[in-house]
Amino acid sequence: MRVILDNLSKAFQNGDQAPVEALREIACTIEENEFLAVVGPSGCGKTTLLHIVAGLLCPDTGRVFFEGSVSNGRPQTAVVFQELALFPWRTVARNIEYGLEEMGLEKKVRKKRVKEYIDLVGLSGFERMYPHQLSGGMKQRTALARALSLDPLLLLMDEPLSALDAHTRMLMQLELSRIYEKTRPSVLYITHSIPEAVFLADRVLVLSPRPGRVKAVLTLDLPRPRTERIKVDPKFVSYLDTLWGILRQDGKGGTWGSI
Amino acid sequence: MGLHLETTKAGKPPENIVGKILPGGRPVRRLVRVGSLLLLAALWEALVRTEMVSAFFLPPPSRVLASGWAMAQNGELWRHLAASLGRIGLGFVFGALAGILAGILMGISPAAEDVFGPVIAATYPIPKIAIFPLLILWLGIGEWPKVTVIALGVFFPMVINVRAGIKDADPALIKAAVSMGSGRLAVIWKVLLPGALPMIFAGLKLAIGIALLLVVTAEMIAAESGIGFLILSSADLMQTARLLFGIALLSVLGLAFSGLLEALERLIVKWK
Incomplete structure (x- = not known):
């Protein structure tokens, strides 16, 4: 399923205070069978973006289009939440x-x-x-x-591995890519960790600090099936370097997960 | 080699060490528990037999049991027991159902909470037995005022516990259910209600004690049968053995009810 995020913006009203702008004009397409990872500093609206695509939140402006969506009015999506739930x-x-x-x-x-x-x-x-x-x-x-x-056509995952210890996390990254390569849904994967994004994804979308805007999109040319060896591939390392470079421009504003 | 043996020895759980200092494993402890009750009864019996205490004011356990046996023989016991159990049963079921429904409603709807919240807050502190005379005026001298007062007593702990249990639901679970296509009813039935089950059981255990208290009190005020009536009428006739048997019966009933509820909870709330 191809999913088009068209100009999504969202602000949250918090009591009498001025509204907090979470997302500004996000435009992006998740291609059929594509694994798209979204990275960005804490509070950049990653989770908000996922909730909007999952239909759990209404955007203030913009729309989400599902191409090739099937039957009974609901796009065939499924969510893995950060809290697992x-x-x-x-x-x-x-x-x-x-x-x-x-x-x-x-x-x-x-x-x-x-x-x-x-x-x-x-x-x-x-x-x-x-x-x-x-x-x-x-x-x-x-x-x-x-x-x-x-059997979702679009699988949404919100930092699903963040609660795991380092060793289990690595094993689950391998498992995830094995399962993805077998079932091939489109994937929107929110993560804190740049190496995890590069290891799993076909493309990485970088969000800026609040309000979240699309800062860069990086297409990864890495072979599938992904194995642990990819982590020592010079291309893998250079992608990490590129992403760190993009994010460094944000200064010290954000906090980042460990490598 | 010696070191290896050492470690396997030390591998025993520390409970065993504690168990050796304080003698007795689980069967022994159970024996001690039963024994302490029997010892109390024996002491009591001895106190009366040696005439240190008058058998009229404190009949010994043997006489209490004998009077209970006599009542069981002539059917009196079953009549009183059935009357009390019937009242508790009806009142408990009505009160608990109403409390659960109202608790769910207040847990999911702020409007319902605004409407019923103040009423419940204002009526909750009233000792329910204070309304009993009014209930008799309204419903006549019969079973219904007693059933109603028990239902009222049960309603409050239920509504408060269920409301808290529903409100305490994990928002992530609701989100997950909605993301998988659950509607409002499915969320209530499959997410909120199971999540509130431990609180519902906490309410039921609280409520059964209240029901027991209210049935006895109501039967002492206006009844021709029931354990409360048995106790009060025995006192009027100075039949202290019958009176004490009625009290012992209440203790047994209370234990049986909470045991029953706990067994039910273990059966239903299997995930704890």
Whole structure:
């Protein structure tokens, strides 16, 4: 699915204070099957942008167009939230089943789909566990399976790996790119980490500090499937350097995740 | 080699060390718990048998049990028990359902909160038994004033707990549900309500105690049956053994109710 973000702006009214401008005139296209990563300093409106595309927030100006969107009025999107938002009272399998229930699928079809995606993300054997019994990485996989099971044409992810320790995070980056290369939805991936963006994405969109504007878009020419070796590829390193250069122009305003 | 053995020995959990200092594992502790109750009963029995205390004012456990047995034989016990349980049952179900519904409404709708909030805040502190005479005037001397006063007593802890439980819902979960296509009803039924279940159970446990208190009080004021009536009428006739049996019955009922609710909670709230 091709998704066109047309001139999106959003400001938040906070009590009697002057409105805080979160996003200004964001224009960008997520191409069919493209993995687009969005990076930017804290508070630059990354999450706001994702919420608008997910249909959870209305932009003040501008529109989001979904090309090739299918049926019942809803564009086929799925979200993996930063907080993961797994239902604590549902087991792994029942969490993944939630979206399928809301789609109105039959129980038999749901069970089959759930099993398929549990296998895909490597959670076999953990179907009947509750979220509080899972490690961070396993919760992450559950949230990912829940989103993927909806068979989305656009997958939205909001810093999904930020709560993981460094080692698990690296493993999950590999897992994510493996799963993306297998299922090939369009992806809008919000992250704090420049190396993560370069490792996963086809293109990186850089937002400026508040209000978020499109500062630069960098197309990455790196081979797929992505493996760990890419991180020592001279091209990978030069992309990091370019992105750091772009962001350095913002001065000391922003805070950044570690490499 | 010796070092290796050392580490495997030290691998035992520290509870075992504590268990050795304070003697007895779990079965022993359970025995001690039951034993302390039996010891109290034995002491009480001995105190009366040795005539240090008058058996008229404090009948020994053996006589209390004997009078209970007699009431069970002639059916009196079951009549009173059924009357009280029926009132509690009806009042509890009505009060809890109304409280849960009102709590949900107030939790999701600021308008409902503005309308009902002040009314509830103003009526909550009234001891519910104070309204009982008025309820008798309105509903007549029958079962309904008693059921109503219990329902009222149950309603308040339920509405307050459920409202808090609904309001406390994790916004991220609501967001996730909406992003997967859930409408308003699905969010209430599949997100807010399950999330509020622990608070609902906290309310139910609080409410069952109140229901027990109110049924006894109401039965002491106006009733021809029930445990409250049994206690009061026994006192009037100076039948202290029957009176004490009624009190012991209340203790057993209270324990049974909270045990039942806890078992139900473990069955339903499996994720805690």
